Amino acid sequence: MSLSTDLKELLILKGATEVGFANLKGLENVPDTMPNAVSILIKFPAEIINTIQEYPTKIYIDKLLEINDILDDILLAGEDFLKKKGYNAYGQTKPRTVVGEDKRSKIPYKTAATRAGLGWIGKCALLVTPNYGSAVRIASIYTDAPLDFGKPIKQSYCGECNACVTDCPGDACTGVDWHEGIDRNDLYNQKKCGDKALELSILKTGVDHYYCGKCIIVCPFTIKYLKKELK
Amino acid sequence: MSLSTNLKELLISKGATEVGFANLKEIENVPSDMPNGISILIKLSKEAIKSIDVKGKKEYLKEYDNSYPILDELALKGEEFLKNKGYKAYALTKERVSVPDNKTTLIPFKTVATRSGLGWIGKSALFITPKYGSAVRLITILTNAPLDFNKPITASLCGMCRICQDNCPADAITGLTWNPKLERNDLFEYKKCLNVLEELAENEFHNPNVKVCSKCISVCPNTQRYTEK
Numbered sequence: 029m030s031l032s033t034d035l036k037e038l039l040i041l042k043g044a045t046e047v048g049f050a051n052l053k054g055l056e057n058v059p060d061t062m063p064n065a066v067s068i069l070i071k072f073p074a075e076i077i078n079t080i081q082e083y084p085t086k087i088y089i090d091k092l093l094e095i096n097d098i099l100d101d102i103l104l105a106g107e108d109f110l111k112k113k114g115y116n117a118y119g120q121t122k123p124r125t126v127v128g129e130d131k132r133s134k135i136p137y138k139t140a141a142t143r144a145g146l147g148w149i150g151k152c153a154l155l156v157t158p159n160y161g162s163a164v165r166i167a168s169i170y171t172d173a174p175l176d177f178g179k180p181i182k183q184s185y186c187g188e189c190n191a192c193v194t195d196c197p198g199d200a201c202t203g204v205d206w207h208e209g210i211d212r213n214d215l216y217n218q219k220k221c222g223d224k225a226l227e228l229s230i231l232k233t234g235v236d237h238y239y240c241g242k243c244i245i246v247c248p249f250t251i252k253y254l255k256k257e258l259k
Numbered sequence: 260m261s262l263s264t265n266l267k268e269l270l271i272s273k274g275a276t277e278v279g280f281a282n283l284k285e286i287e288n289v290p291s292d293m294p295n296g297i298s299i300l301i302k303l304s305k306e307a308i309k310s311i312d313v314k315g316k317k318e319y320l321k322e323y324d325n326s327y328p329i330l331d332e333l334a335l336k337g338e339e340f341l342k343n344k345g346y347k348a349y350a351l352t353k354e355r356v357s358v359p360d361n362k363t364t365l366i367p368f369k370t371v372a373t374r375s376g377l378g379w380i381g382k383s384a385l386f387i388t389p390k391y392g393s394a395v396r397l398i399t400i401l402t403n404a405p406l407d408f409n410k411p412i413t414a415s416l417c418g419m420c421r422i423c424q425d426n427c428p429a430d431a432i433t434g435l436t437w438n439p440k441l442e443r444n445d446l447f448e449y450k451k452c453l454n455v456l457e458e459l460a461e462n463e464f465h466n467p468n469v470k471v472c473s474k475c476i477s478v479c480p481n482t483q484r485y486t487e488k
Binding site: 258 | 413414415418419421424433434435436437438440441445
């Protein structure tokens with residue numbers, strides 16, 4: 029069995045839903061010593077996403093934070109596995125990530141995910157996957173290990189759909205279609221999104237986080253996933 | 260006293276349980292010369308609801324059938340009241356509304372009721388009120404009269420409850436939580452429901468015209484809070 033298969037099996041055993049491998053060489057901020065990425069995805073439980081049809085809920089935010097912690101554990105397990113095989117590896121856990129004022133990280137998880145072939149970027153700048161819509165959480169490990177790269181997704185499959193743009197309570201999405209290389213700020217206004225999300229989080233759940241979830245719940249790919257999963 | 264209060268008092272005195280007023284301007288198929296809606300609700304009796312779980316559903320069927328003329332009469336009374344005041348009004352009585360095979364009417368009473376603030380739509384696609392659960396029947400009047408609109412209800416209060424889904428003998432409920440943008444088909448597959456209704460017509464009622472199940476009404480915790488009180 030190959031390194032990639034072994035690693036994937038380990039990560040799925042630890043709770044990952046999907047795992048993909050990407051070549052990030054040439055992208056901004058990617059170190060020459062670790063040009064590859066492992067993109068790890070966990071699906072959001074359908075019954076929890078189903079509670080945010082109107083507004084964010086406490087149970088949704090609690091689950092989101094719980095999944096963040098699980099992702100961190102999975103990243104460290106993957107990093108450990110690769111290091112033991114003699115490679116450089118760095119799990120981009122939450123505590124290790126510096127997020128700028130505008131919530132951008134140096135190497136976005138979403139870029140690694142599209143490069144790994146796990147999904148594309150929707151009109152509200154979310155990762156959209158064919159199987160789970162936007163009801164996912166993701167994170168990355170950087171490494172120099174030789175991995176079986178997935179086929180990068182370079183364009184959006186949103187088509188004419190504008191559900192997330194129309195329904196955004198913060199009026200933050202421009203409606204521009206994503207393609208590889210486009211700047212996030214061309215798709216949406218983080219300030220507008222963040223201000224509204226904070227307001228809704230506090231108002232509806234009493235928790236001061238920046239989680240709204242509207243663009244997740246209205247996405248037809250998410251709805252398809254919920255219908256399948258809630259059965 | 261305002262027009263809305265007078266109308267509401269009249270309808271309640273004639274037997275309505277609750278009355279709400281809605282601005283329907285944005286709603287599909289609503290005529291532009293009568294963009295306002297009056298939602299009239301009557302509750303079903305506790306005894307009738309309890310008989311849903313008894314073979315034959317005798318009390319329930321009787322009250323269900325009786326509710327049509329009661330609702331029609333209420334709506335026509337309201338229409339008359341508004342016309343006498345000089346407004347346009349049109350009661351959506353049973354004989355005036357055509358119901359296609361898929362049972363989706365042009366202007367659903369349930370939509371008018373949520374817009375009137377009377378309740379929300381459950382996972383079962385049934386209308387649910389905090390006080391009576393789904394043990395209610397509805398009718399609508401359209402009008403151009405200026406009414407004191409209620410605040411529309413846009414969020415489901417079902418939470419993570421899936422009792423109707425788990426108890427549906429037709430497996431017709433998808434489990435998706437309602438929001439006003441979802442289609443009825445997103446919540447519930449009518450064809451699956453109909454299969455069971457036809458089975459019941461044959462085996463429980465021995466009458467092809469009696470297609471009644473209503474399990475989703477009787478098992479709803481909101482309904483049970485009402486019937487057990």
